[in-house]
Amino acid sequence: MRRLLLWVVAPLLALMLLVAGALAVLLGTQPGARWALDLGLDFVPGEVRYEALEGSLFSGIRLEGVHYQHPALELGLDRLEVALAWPALWQERSVRITRLLGDGLRLRLLAAADTAVDVDVDAGADADAPSPVLEEIPQSAEAAWETLGLQAPTGLKLPLPLRIAVDEARIRDLLLETADGPLLRLDALQLAGSAGAQHLDITHLEILASGNRVVLEAQIDTQLDVDLVIAAPRLSGLLPDVDGHLALALEIHGPLAEPQLRLRGQLRDLTRADLRLSGLFLDLDVGIDPQRPFAVDIRLDELVAGSALSVPSAHLQGIGLAEEHQLSLDVRSNQGDVSLRLTGGLASGPSWQGMVDRLDISQALAGDWTLREPAVLALNRVAARLEDLCLMQADARLCVMAQGTYTGEGMVRVDLDDYPLQPWAPDVELPEHVDDRISASAEIRRGDELIAQLNVEFLQQGTLSGRVALQPRLDGETELDGDLQLALDDLSVLALLVPDLRDTHGRLSGDLKLSGLLSRPELGGELQLQEGRMRIPEAGIEVTDIQLSLCQCEQNTLELTGSARSGEGELRLNGNLRLTPDGQLPISLQVQGENFELLRRPDIEAHVSPDLDLLIIGRRIIVNGSVDVPRALVALAQLPPQAVGVSRDEIIIDDDTEVADPLLIVARVRAGLGDDVRISGYGLDARLTGDLAIHESPGVPLRLFGEILVAEGRYKAYGQDLTVERGMVIFQGPPDNPGLNIRAFREVPAHNVTVGIELTGTAAEPRSRLFSSPPTSETDTLSLLVTGRPLSGAGEGDADALVQAIAVLGIERGGFITDRMGQELGLDEFRIDTGTDLESAALVMGRYLSPRLLLRYSVGLFDAVNTVMLQYALTRSLSLETASSSEAQSMDLIYRLER
Template identity: 25%
Template sequence: MAAIITFSGILATNSGSQWLLGRISSLVNSESQTFNYDQADGSFLRGLNLHGVYFENATTAAQVEQLHSRWNPITLLDGEFVLESLRVAGLQLTLTENPNPPPPGPPLVLEELLSSILPLPIGIQLNNIRLDGANITQNGTDFALNSLTFNASLFGRQAEISNLAFEIPEASLNGDISATLRRPYSVEAILNWQYQEDISDTIAAPEGTLELSGNLDTLTLVHQLSGPAELNSNGSVELGLARFLNAETDTINPNLDLTHTLSPMTVPGAEQLAINSFTLTTQGTPDNLGLNANASVDAAINDSLNIQSDIRTQAFLRGSHLDIDSLALETESGQVLIDGRVDWSDAVTINANYSIEDSAPGSYLALEDSGIALENLQSRGQVEVIMPPSGDMNLSLQVPELRVMVNDRVIAGSSALSFDGNRWQLSQFRLNSDDSHIDIQAEMNSDQTIQAAGVINIPDLSAFHPAIAGTIEANANISGNMDAPVIDLDLLASQVQFQDIVIPELTIVGQNRAGMNELELRSGQIQVPVAETTETINDVMLRLRGQPSAHNMLLRVDSSLGEIRINADGELADGGWQGRLLSSVIDTPLGEWQQQYGSQLQFSSTLSRIDDLCWQTQSASLCLSASLEDGDQLAASWQLTEYSLNNFNRIEAERAIDNALPEPRLVDAAEPSNAASSTQQRLPWPLPSNLAVNGTISINGEASGSISDFSTLRLTTQISSQAGDLYMLGESVEEEEIITSINQFRWPSLDVNAELEDGRWLLQSELQFYQADVEQPDNTQQAMRGRITTDLSMDSDQSLGGNLQLAFDDLGWVEALAPQVSAVNGQLQGRIDVSGNMEQPVLATDIELSDTRFNVPAAGLSISDVNASIFSEDSRQFSINLGMRSGDGQLEINGSLIDPFLESRELSLEINGDDVSVVNLDTLSATASPHVTVLASQQAIDISGEIEIPMVDLTVAELPESAVDVSRDAVIVAQPEEREIDNTATTETSSLAGIPLTSSLVVRLGDNVHVSGFGLNARLEGELDITQRAQATPVAYGELGLASGELEVYGRTLYIEQGKLLFMGSFDNPALDIRAIREVEDMRVGVQINGTARNMRSTLFSTPTLPEGDILAVMITGRPIAEIGSEQDGNALIGAATSLGIRQTEGIVNQIQSQLGLDALSINSSGDTSDSSLMLGKYITPRIFIRYAVGLFETENSLAIDYTMTERIKLQATSGESQSIDVTYTVEQ
């Protein structure tokens, strides 16, 4: 007992523990190994702390900066040892091979070893075991360990490791493990692992969970991978590890039976490839591991290639080679089969055979719009690749069979490609179809020497593509080397047509002369559609002379749009082309632009560059500099300087304006006087014929940034024009004479600045102008000034901001935009604030038109006191107010516009006026008092209210062309498109701008409505209800009365006793009820007109009662028909009967014929009353008959003589608007 107490006392004290450590160090240290430490504290009874621990032997050198341990000896009383904590920091471990290894001992028998020591008399519990910062070096290879922590226990033969956490710089692992240390050594484990960094920008760091169960002979595993893909693996692995550890076998040969399933995914970095399903099974040993895979894949390679396929693979991994029994890629219409072997035992060798069969390859090639139809694709071949360790690869590709049907024509081919490490060789390349074929032979050696020959003969291109027609024949031979090839080429293409482009002939001739290659392309009369016209390229010539390392290019193009001449030198170098553009001329309607000096050019995959390229025409110049690095980073600048704005003018407009000016200002001595040459300098989109400008414009701009990321692109542009003039040609009416007028507006400055930076657009502009004195250009008294400024912005999210301001102290410029008005004066002030975004802009508007007046010469109106405003606080509602005076009347328009930028926009207007003059001409003057409401939307337009017509004074001297209606049953043949047919039957004004129109209006005539013309002089009264329904013709109901008036017929005045126009639907065919009378001595005669305007019927009446002929005679001549003796009176009677539509006309005509003693008297009409004529006839002799016809409404007369020579032969002669002589021969049957 005393010894135990004494030993415990030594262990419990620091000095005792130090003494014991010294004794242990002495025992450990020897000639073959060393152990020491720098500092120690603590005790063996509660725990030791060591600093600077070092141990070394023949194979191991270990150094620990700190070692801290704590244990509780009291737990021994409970039959277990508990290590409360153990922390090792700063471990440096170096492992080397033992130069004198000991002789091998007997094989390890794990079960015997464990049985000799287990179970232990006490249990062992290790808590808070931690290793921080370890570096392990073995045979020159370093391995870094950030940390290792775990808890462990051993009770009997049951061992557990919990809270395991293992971290290295690249990855981390944590989990729990338990094992039974008795055969077959059962194991249970759950381990989670994760990589520390993402694999790439698009592929996340992988991580996974592994679950193990079973024993050291057979393990069952379940693994879930996530991150770049979701892959689940499960199955079993037969290790036989227990047998190996117990010396029952000397090898470990695991046998796998695993299934791997991939969730649907898009391949990172290759988003066009989608894996719908994937399953892989691995069965067997590493020496004979069977691989079976099934997958469903969608591959959208590009816009024209989209493949949906199933993939099946059966292969075996046998040591250092992979045998592919079958790899099948199947689509809906075909399959690709591959078999072969990949061997890496020495050199990497690939031997494979393939076959392709597809009945409809076009099903996964997007060729619908290309005009190419592919069917029945067949091919087979062999591939061999050898990649030895030396790096000299050998390649052989044999394609003995290739067949495909293109647009119902079979194309067959074959080829062979090989590379032996020194020479590339293409042999037996041939494509043929019927009488078309392509043959190519080529080889290239490692010293870049080449030898190639090819033949192309295609007599009908349409057989391969329906949109292409023509023939191609070509022969080519290339020899020499890549730096200085010798080219011999002859190509002829005839009658080539692609869609609407026609090339009659194209030739390419290549020759080598004195060591220099010369390649020349020629063509001409090429028809090219441009917009709605067809332009002609009259001649094209491209000539290349030299070698790839140094050559010259000359290009000449002559076309109906202009001419181009380009001369350049260059070379192929550094994977691209670089050279110098020596000269260029571009002659187009925009002017003849000549290059001022040479410019350096460079084009490659990493850099494309144009250095200071400038053209000049007349006084203007255009310069461009640009570079594009790595196909993305752009840096460009451009300058257009002093470009003449006169190029926007029409020659005829300039001359008309100059003729109206005191002295010419637009066409001067500096411009060619020849009209044709001047026209060549004019732009194809000129200003209107009543406008012309004078001055210059300059544009400068820069662009920089990434073209693939618009948000980083920076763009600036400045547009400026100084001291420019705008001339407006107009007309004014002075004392009934049309006078040509000129308005000149001058802008001292026009500046526009646009900028794009960080995805934000900024636009600022300012235009100042004033009206100049045309007669005295130097006059400083300015009639009008104007100013327009804008300050707008749009952010990267398309949000808007800014404003637009207007300031005009006169509006004379409006005359050029609206030639119908003249003498425009007034002021326009306004501001528009912009906010919102592009999809829903918000406009806060405040625009005022004040003190404005103008004339409308065509209507004889002078409009004054015009004041208008448009106001809105946002884009939701705009209020509209307009007031004006016309004549003695005032017109007011008030309303609102709702949501003008949406499809649901609505407009409402209230139009009110009193005695407003609407026309004031010599032949027509009228006023109106409207009280009308207008409601409009995208669905309908509705007009309702009342319009009173207080005054109309209409004098009709002649009918306008539109007053003559075309007969309803007329058939128009070959009617010109630009001419409209006037036919009220076809008039249906039921829509406005495609929007259905409805209306309900009351039109009321006042007391001062007078109409005169064509013998009628009357006052009208009454009112009409006019209704317009959608998709229907307008209808009118109401009555207009002839309150008083006279009707003059053939010089005689009839008094209108009563008159009514009754509207019962049709607005252009009212019913008539008109009664006109004349009193002669004691007789009262008249006509009653009834029917409709289109079918007028008249009857005669008298007091006392008279025959109809006498009534008409008294009405027209003042005498009964028996007293008529002159032909003139007879004509008047017949014309009156016809024009008044009097019934029983035939009886009246017979009475007149008998009274005048004529043999024939008739009224002839070809259909329309306006074509009616009066025919009078008299036999001079029994064989000679004279006819005289006079138009009743047209001043056309004709005289005809009929002479009967025999019973069968008759001679007819006519003289009038045209002359003719006819001979008629009659044959009786």
């Protein structure tokens, strides 16, 4: 018997010693800790790596260079120390962390992804009991939830204690990032507390970040006791993209079913990108207990969001008890003002029942709207309802009714009656028979499918109705089914939509169908405009016989055809619009016509015969083809003799108006001038011909190639009539600096001579040269050209015209000519003083009255200012000069030093 007992006890003792040894190795050695850690990491989704491990499971382990990779996030940690109180596992059935220290934590959030961990609950109570998450009040909190289960990839299921306690946790240098950049940066985080199935106890949570401090203490079970304090004088140290000052204190106390919240705080000088907030002040004391006080005071000062929104002030106030209180909201902004008041209270359920008893809206274009009568508003934990909220503006009425659940089902209906459109276009005058009031109704329903309906009545003879239904499918796609009907017998409304149009007439009708999928919609049906007519005052034309048709002749393609007349010509339009999966909606157009009157204004008349192909994709426009101009008349306005031009140094400073994104135009167009293109003005009367190639590309200045010829023309200047023998303006790129090759002449029968001028070079640097046949001197050639007489026969009144011609035309050897003219006139000085620029040029004539006294007379060539000057030489280096004109008088003492 003893031997039998020995055979039984001995193996048991050996097994116990073996287990004890294994536990000692597992808990007390570094290899055991490494083996246990690697085994545990098999249950973690994603990839975990560490560079070094020290310590044991019994004394605590230290990891260096921890890296965790998962499709949803990346984590890096320079150092991590963890120590556990192992007796708590079997004594308290909890995980107790006595020490958790970390340095250099980097957490980067990526895209959302499904994890490989399945979490289930092993409840000691009835499995059919309702979940506290779904209950209004967690009455099942007394259920004995004990364990969570983690399902590892190997299929092994390990029961883990639900309760966890942390005696000390400190993490230094923590950075939270997203794919867009840094989100949160902390210097240190400290935590102590515990959590179980029925309670959460945060003994102390403290966050430090660049002088900012957040402290949280909370106990949550059947009672709520939460205290949160935030002191953030430098928000930029906590949130990298935000700056400002935040001070906040939050207290939540009371039963879990009826907590009371107290919140006080202020946010000052907040800036983030183009968002600026001067101040936000919070003071709330609210709760669910019907007999507890209800007080709300939230004030906002100076909110600016870019250039679109500016809110100087907003104020939300509430006062009363939870079961009976009043809320009022007043907002002032650049988009309009709103004043709202609600009265009501909390009821069982819980729910909120009340009335909207004041609503005033004021907006620059929409006008002033006032609530007609109080409207019922009701909210509970599953649904919301607003009954017949109606606003009035004179005879106009706007009513809204809505109801729905928080799961997405519901309905919204909007009715608008007798609303005038005239305030939106105050400068447009509508015909007397046209009523600008509009009435409309819209309804949106959402259940198994989303349905939207619209009905509009406007301008007495116009109607618009439509319906769209969206039906989700199991494969994630959404089916479309809709239609739109339009009938408008009076197009006067276009004058409201496009203020540059006047006297718009015609009939517009349409019946459109929408089908397919939301990702690939298909549009069918037809839209027609018939007997259209309109006047465009800016162009001075009236377009008649407008016919347009838009229909679906092929799948996913809309065909556009149309025609119009202006003057004696016609314009035709053909094109298509394709519905593509990427939503670009490319538009292809062909524009053709003959002798279409494009402009009829006092300064210009033009008829065009286009043959253009256009492709429009978003903001990109590609144009190819030609435009012939068979007939045009350009009448250049003649400036008054003493008109002052705009200085080249003048800079126009515009306001800060937002400029829309420019169109990206690629153009290759040939422009041809026909046989009846004339230009007149500034003494020129000419008929032009020629061809130009117009090239335009995004980011590249407009370029012109080709030449414009003067087929015949005359030029009148200085009382004389010149014939244009040859005229060529040559473009080789920049449109503002073409090459010049012009030759004009006149015959002088009295002297049997032909004189003229040749102009070459470029518009920026022209060169001119005089010629005569038979040859004469340069001075006589100029005099014959300008006055019809040689210089010896020119009178005193001709001098101004001669000098002005030299200044304007920039004639070669102009100085020699003026010297010769001075000799002929018997003057000691006869020159052109150009000053700083051509506009200040003046003709200066002078004669010595004595060896020391010089009399000068100056005449402005362009400003017509006459000046008399006297210069008296006191010594060889010192002189006294006086000047007198209609604009100023002066006296100067001048000292000259010659070197």
